Amino acid sequence: MQNVIQRNEYLDKMTGKKGNGMIKVITGIRRCGKSFLLFNLFYDHLLESGVKEEQIIMIALDDDLYLKYRDPDELSRYIRGKIVNKDMYYILIDEIQYAITKEELKNPENIRLYNVLNGLMRLRNVDIYVTGSNSKMLTRDVLTAFRGRGDEIKVFPLSFAECFAYMGGDKSEAYEEYALYGGMPLVLTKKSNAEKMTYLQNLFTEVYFKDIVERYDIELPDVLSELTDDLCSSVGSLTNANKISNTLRTVRNLKVSSTTVSNYLNYLIESFLFSNAKRYDVKGKKYFEYPSKYYCTDIGLRNARLNFRQQEETHIMENIIYNELLRREYSVDVGVVEIVEGSGGKRTKKQCEIDFVINKGSKKYYIQSALNVSEPSKLEAELRPLKHTKDFFKKIIIVKTSMKPWTDENGILHLGLYEFLLNENALEL
Template sequence: MDKNLLRTVIADQEYYFEQAKGSVKREFPANFRVAPEIVIITGIRRCGKSTLLQQIRTGQSEKDYYINFDDERLMSFKVDNFQLLIEVFHELFGEQKTFYFDEIQNVEQWERFIRRLHDTGNKVYITGSNARMLSRELGTHLTGRYLSCELYPFSFREFVLLKNPRVLGENLYKTSVKAEVVSLFHDYLHNGGFPNFIKTGDELALKTLYENILYRDIMVRNNITNEKQIRELVAYFAGNYARLSTNSELAGIIGVKNASTVKKYIGFLADSYLVFQTNKYDYSVSKQILNPKKTYFIDNGLVRRIGFSFSDNSGHLLENLVFIELLRRGKKIYYHKKKLECDFVLVEDNTVTYAIQVCHVFSSEKVKQREINGLLEAMNAYNLQKGLIITDDTEEEITNDNKKISILPAWKWLL
């Protein structure tokens, strides 16, 4: 690795970093700024991690060092080049004590260097686009030395802050304001929250993002040679998200010999934050593992651009959106299924604490009663007194056998 190349990369990145200031303040734990631990921010590619780093840097008074390893000029950068990088930083900016490393998972064995930086009294922020880096890379070398948070594409509130922040200071039940919020919600429901796509509407850029995730974060990182099988698996999930499936069924669909291969592939997709799966809640962990799983996508806008749908799928889009929002809120999520179904049950300390049903529209009284009954079955199974049904635009309170069910419009729940 050449010093002059590093100087050029650092200077170029610093310039573009300053030019690309984000207009929406991302949510971030305030205590992370002052904590002595290494701060690790993970999330899918292009969800706004670099923008968040910029916002953190802007809020700090001290000078610092920054580099983004998602740069083709740094493809040959190895762990033993870090010392050279430090020398270049010192030559350019003098000695500083705060480091920002973007997309550090591109450097093998990076955690050894980061540990040394931390142990010598430096403050370190890093980002990565792979969930596995929190377990595999950090488990041995950085245990007890880091704080982590996961970043997702824009929440609905962040989406509104970008599109029309004025409405958040208004009475949401004022006719004109509510109409604007509902319109924004339908935009968000169908187009998702990837920051660049929301700002530009560039469909090609969103599809290119998917190709980069598939190729760089999934296939190359995991040395996958059978591209066809991975593409078919993603295509199936993109057309059948928020639905149940088993690994055996999926093996037959994509043409692999055994379910263990499918399980491995799904793990790779999950590591890249492209898809997530939920288990059926059961007191037996083995039964949780054996039962069919529900699969969800990171973003509605992305899944609509890579999937095939020949009918209105607003119901599944809403369920997918609610699932991602629950993840964003740090919830541990399962589904309930006995005689009836409930979309989500939330678990804390091995106890179900809340049940949520999602129904886009009550198209008939029969549909409404079916959704209520599914929620009530879950509430009775786990001795819950309160439950929630999230809809497109219905608001109501129901009491059934001393159990309270709130029916809320999704836009109100999200805000």
């Protein structure tokens, strides 16, 4: 077993953007490995490529040792004081959101940190890399705030392929471990199941929720908690703010408006805990306003939040496939196909769902996730929406098996789950 997980995919992206005149913004959920990527893997790369230690300026803003540098003016003075000649300096700042105040968030144009970083970029001998765990601060406004000089690198928890490369052993056993505990890097260092469970549960209460409550001045933490439970227990199910608000009111006796629920949903997404997929009308080529599907960024966190009591394999597999598609940089929607049926002179319309409609550049695929299609009726039910798209884009069904890829008489690719997760080019087969 290796001692270090080599996250070459992200390291290659960082080294490929080195010296490109832009601020490299590395985003992702807290504890997914951004700090290790920046301060260990990328730092070692710089040293190996001939950069001297004094040319690397590292600041971890979530560390008490660097508390005063959360003030952008202090941060600027510290960094500029380290730049003493015309050599190239590499500035590595971790958890940059700590240098942005709540008041500044209300008017992003006044965020002082952005002005500090833009000012540093005017120096010809600096290359800046920052990490952050909040997309509102670091994604939505980044292009305007950095005046077109922000370059985002999205980091996800460990993929199954990364975990399997580290763990080795039997694929199916490794997958069951991954489907239970997910891919947060430190989980792999825990020896017992109890340690893994406790670590993941504590991440929610001691890290993520505290961050969100403090950052957004959450007035109803109980609602945030119940909302998170609801999303975790229904990953891959269609929902919206109104539906969740009604559920909280009737089932949990929590009186909360759909507006508050909608805001809290956005906070959970902005903190990278969840992401959502919109519904897309395949034939009408338009999006539905609601409902959407929500998926947890790490399946282990989802399971921990539910005390490992809800193990619906179908939804867990769908969530894992969704996360893998995002990691491979596809845009992902939920497909809706209208099927017209008729008998005896009567015609009825029925909406059927395609789990994922994915796009990257000119490529477009339709994907169904199926736990088991051993019965012909189950297989036909899964293939039916794919057959009715009436277009020529590639259609794929991913099944939880170790089967070799094959294509049926309708041109639909049948792909085993392990093949998909371990082979970056599986969709091209």
